[in-house]
Amino acid sequence: ILNVEQSPQSLHVQEGDSTNFTCSFPSSNFYALHWYRWETAKSPEALFVMTLNGDEKKKGRISATLNTKEGYSYLYIKGSQPEDSATYLCAFKHGSGNTGKLIFGQGTTLQVKP
Amino acid sequence: DVKVTQSSRYLVKRTGEKVFLECVQDMDHENMFWYRQDPGLGLRLIYFSYDVKMKEKGDIPEGYSVSREKKERFSLILESASTNQTSMYLCASSFPRGRNQPQHFGDGTRLSIL
Numbered sequence: 001i002l003n004v005e006q007s008p009q010s011l012h013v014q015e016g017d018s019t020n021f022t023c024s025f026p027s028s029n030f031y032a033l034h035w036y037r038w039e040t041a042k043s044p045e046a047l048f049v050m051t052l053n054g055d056e057k058k059k060g061r062i063s064a065t066l067n068t069k070e071g072y073s074y075l076y077i078k079g080s081q082p083e084d085s086a087t088y089l090c091a092f093k094h095g096s097g098n099t100g101k102l103i104f105g106q107g108t109t110l111q112v113k114p
Numbered sequence: 115d116v117k118v119t120q121s122s123r124y125l126v127k128r129t130g131e132k133v134f135l136e137c138v139q140d141m142d143h144e145n146m147f148w149y150r151q152d153p154g155l156g157l158r159l160i161y162f163s164y165d166v167k168m169k170e171k172g173d174i175p176e177g178y179s180v181s182r183e184k185k186e187r188f189s190l191i192l193e194s195a196s197t198n199q200t201s202m203y204l205c206a207s208s209f210p211r212g213r214n215q216p217q218h219f220g221d222g223t224r225l226s227i228l
Contacts, residue, residue: 004156034216043118044157044204046216089156091217101147101172102217104156 002026004092006105013080014113020076021108023090027071032093034102035064035075039086047075047088080112117141120205120220127227133192135223137205144210146188147217148172148180151202163188164210195227 005024013019025033032051038044048057053068061078077084087109091102121136139146145164149157149172159172161180169180177199181189188207192199202224206217 006156009154032214036216036219041221043219043221044206046218049214049216051214091157101159101162104149104158106154106156 002092002094002103004090004103004105006088006090006108008108009106010109010111012111012113015081017080017112018076018078019080019110020074021088021110023073023075023105025071025073025090025092025103025105026094027069029094030068030071030092031095033066033068033073034091034093035073036089036091037086038089038107044089075108077110080110082112082114085110085112118205118207118218118220120203120223122223123221125223125225127192127195127225129195129197129227131192131195131227133195133225133227135190135192135203135205135225137188137190137207137220138186139188139205139207139218140186141207141218142185143207143218144185145208145217146182147206147208148178148188148190149204149206150174151204151222157204160190197227199225200227201225 035047036044050066055066087107089107091104118139147162148160163169163182179191205220208217209215
């Protein structure tokens with residue numbers, strides 16, 4: 001059974017704090033790792049799709065790194081703002097990836113207090 | 115922009131009813147997916163389809179069926195609704211090939227079975 005674990009499950013930070021969360025996935029048969037942001041009452045939105053070991057991606061104040069050999073990815077948010085409050089989901093795609101099927105972690109819910 | 119539209123944001127049905135959840139995408143994506151989201155759990159795949167009239171079971175297909183008669187439309191059917199099917203249901207679509215293809219999600223349907 002392929003398992004994707006995210007930690008922590010939830011996080012409360014003050015506006016301006018920097019924060020990071022972890023996604024752990026199987027290190028064998030890696031194809032791609034996705035990060036999504038899911039704000040309340042909206043649809044999940046893709047942040048990053050990462051495919052290469054050592055990949056680093058950045059979008060504004062949010063960045064992510066990937067280590068496929070040890071099976072983890074970190075998501076960083078620099079200077080958190082209230083609008084960053086959301087659930088952050090990572091998802092692992094294995095094998096040839098032809099079906100496009102993803103295995104999701106349970107998510108990290110971030111609350112940023114003004 | 116990709117648009118994935120789910121027919122209802124909120125739905126209340128009774129135990130034993132046959133329930134249809136509809137999803138339409140406008141980007142000519144081959145892959146379409148149905149997930150459910152429950153507190154403390156990640157998105158769990160119910161069914162997916164990689165072409166018209168093609169379907170494959172996901173991780174939790176029991177009690178559900180699907181229909182894909184046209185490329186843009188993917189329907190989830192609860193054959194005889196039960197209270198344990200009360201959940202948030204999300205539809206998604208994607209291109210099948212290419213390592214960098216994210217999934218695009220609808221806004222979700224919050225379904226309550228009484």
